[in-house]
Amino acid sequence: GESVGLHLPTLSVQEGDNSIINCAYSNSASDYFIWYKQESGKGPQFIIDIRSNMDKRQGQRVTVLLNKTVKHLSLQIAATQPGDSAVYFCAENSPRSQGNLIFGKGTKLSVKP
Amino acid sequence: DAGVIQSPRHEVTEMGQEVTLRCKPISGHNSLFWYRQTMMRGLELLIYFNNNVPIDDSGMPEDRFSAKMPNASFSTLKIQPSEPRDSAVYFCASSFSVASSGNTIYFGEGSWLTVV
Numbered sequence: 001g002e003s004v005g006l007h008l009p010t011l012s013v014q015e016g017d018n019s020i021i022n023c024a025y026s027n028s029a030s031d032y033f034i035w036y037k038q039e040s041g042k043g044p045q046f047i048i049d050i051r052s053n054m055d056k057r058q059g060q061r062v063t064v065l066l067n068k069t070v071k072h073l074s075l076q077i078a079a080t081q082p083g084d085s086a087v088y089f090c091a092e093n094s095p096r097s098q099g100n101l102i103f104g105k106g107t108k109l110s111v112k113p
Numbered sequence: 114d115a116g117v118i119q120s121p122r123h124e125v126t127e128m129g130q131e132v133t134l135r136c137k138p139i140s141g142h143n144s145l146f147w148y149r150q151t152m153m154r155g156l157e158l159l160i161y162f163n164n165n166v167p168i169d170d171s172g173m174p175e176d177r178f179s180a181k182m183p184n185a186s187f188s189t190l191k192i193q194p195s196e197p198r199d200s201a202v203y204f205c206a207s208s209f210s211v212a213s214s215g216n217t218i219y220f221g222e223g224s225w226l227t228v229v
Contacts (some may be wrong), residue, residue, distance in 0.1 A: 034217060042202055043117075043220035044156070089156065091218075100146070100169065101218055103156045 008087060010108045019077040021107045023090030028071060030092035035064060035075045039086045047075070047088075076101065077109075085111045115139070117221035124225045131193040134224045138207030146218060147180055147190050156204075162188065163210070165197040169228055172199050195228045201228070 013019045025033065031052040036044035050057045050064045057064050061077040073090050080089075087108050091101040116138040126132055138145045146161040160170040165182045173180070177196070182188040192199055202223040208216040 036220075043206075043222045046217055046219060049217060099162060100158060105155050 006049070008106050008108045010110060012112060013109045015080060015082060015111055015113050019075075019080045019084070019109060019111075021075045021077075021088050021109065023073040023075075023104050023107075025073055025090065025092045026040050026102065027092060028092050030102075032093040033064070033066060033073050034091045034093075035062075035073075036089045036091060036103075037084075037086045038089065038106070044089060055094075071078055080103050080109075082111045082113055085109055117205055117207050117219055118181070119203075119221035120225050121224055122222065123225045123227075126195055126229065127195045128196055129229055130228075131191065132195045132199075132226060132228075133203075134203050134226070136188045136205030136221060138188070139204070139219055140186070141209070142207035142219075143185070143206045143210050144206075144216070144218075145188050147188070148162040148177075148206060148220075149201045150203040150204060151201045151222070159190070188192060192226075195226075197228045200227050 011021060018095055034049040035047040037047050038044045048059045048062050048064050050066050055066050061078045066073045075088060087106045089106045090104045093101050121133045133197060147159040148156055149159055150156045153191045157172055159172045160180045161168055162182045169215050178192055190203060202225050204223045206218045206220040206221050208218045210216050210226055
């Protein structure tokens with residue numbers, strides 16, 4: 001049969017609004033999580049990270065929330081700007097993975113001016 | 114500070130030719146990763162090294178792919194012979210250590226390979 005391409009979830013927001021990007025991770029033993037931003041034609045860029053002993057961490061305009069009970073991670077971007085348009089990946093690391101990050105499929109964020 | 118440096122940034126080659134992608138990790142980082150990104154499969158880990166030693170190469174697609182890290186500041190990913198299905202973006206990344214959790218992995222800008 002014919003193969004299909006990877007279908008990325010897309011989030012479209014108005015400039016100035018807040019964005020929330022969600023991620024469900026797979027391994028309950030994972031103890032470190034990272035959000036990456038990938039702009040078109042570029043490599044993934046580190047945004048923010050969080051360890052499993054925390055449930056919230058804030059950066060500049062970004063906040064990461066971790067809910068270990070349901071294995072859920074979210075990235076909140078305040079006052080979204082056109083420059084935030086990109087694909088966002090969550091990644092998890094567990095002690096058994098020897099530092100190898102496991103990446104999610106990504107979410108495409110489109111910011112409307 | 115210089116990030117992870119990859120070359121070439123773009124390469125177009127004919128099927129059957131050998132392709133060599135190069136990477137210089139961030140100075141002081143002990144771990145180096147090669148990833149491949151395609152629309153079909155997303156971001157996949159091919160192989161990673163710790164202190165120049167390959168730790169896990171289970172992601173390498175087949176024997177046509179090989180990777181080396183002769184020293185702490187240089188790695189190559191070679192495809193021989195190349196095939197059209199190898200067309201993808203190949204990312205090199207590095208981190209301080211894989212020995213413990215919590216080490217951020219930093220990516221290069223990628224090598225965009227097209228095999229015709």
